[in-house]
Amino acid sequence: MSKEEALREIAEAKETGATELDLSWCELNELPPELFQLTNLTALSLSDNQLHKLPETIGQLKNLSALVLTGNQISKLPVEITQLNDLTFLFLDNNPLTSPPPEIAEQGIEAIREYFSGVQHSKIPLNEIKVLLVGDGAAGKTSLVKKLIGEPFDEHE
Numbered sequence: 001m002s003k004e005e006a007l008r009e010i011a012e013a014k015e016t017g018a019t020e021l022d023l024s025w026c027e028l029n030e031l032p033p034e035l036f037q038l039t040n041l042t043a044l045s046l047s048d049n050q051l052h053k054l055p056e057t058i059g060q061l062k063n064l065s066a067l068v069l070t071g072n073q074i075s076k077l078p079v080e081i082t083q084l085n086d087l088t089f090l091f092l093d094n095n096p097l098t099s100p101p102p103e104i105a106e107q108g109i110e111a112i113r114e115y116f117s118g119v120q121h122s123k124i125p126l127n128e129i130k131v132l133l134v135g136d137g138a139a140g141k142t143s144l145v146k147k148l149i150g151e152p153f154d155e156h157e
Contacts, residue, residue, distance in 0.1 A: 001026045010034045036060045059083035082113045
């Protein structure tokens with residue numbers, strides 16, 4: 001399906017008051033503004049396009065309960081996705097997500113809501129890092145770790 005066909009599908013959905021719309025494989029790299037006038041939509045599939053982001057106006061589709069975004073190039077979800085209170089199914093597979101992190105996104109929409117809630121309410125930076133030390137035995141790994149965490153050096157260790 002082409003972009004022009006997608007626009008025709010949107011126009012038809014508006015005319016008929018459709019509650020479901022499938023715009024998969026439409027070669028979309030951005031969502032047409034006309035889409036956000038379809039406030040009756042409960043299910044929207046946008047899989048396998050070339051979307052790099054969702055616009056903040058996604059929050060206007062208040063009745064959405066299912067949103068399929070599989071196979072796009074989305075790296076960041078807008079916080080407005082949390083305004084979709086009826087949204088229970090959000091499919092984000094095969095997207096290079098960084099915000100929310102993939103570990104959060106794969107837990108589902110409730111985890112995403114909690115993530116954005118925490119980010120908005122907490123501006124405290126997380127100054128934490130995990131380090132893995134590898135090397136030969138007796139190379140000084142334990143001594144280095146002790147020094148880094150403020151413990152005294154033991155030259156017999």
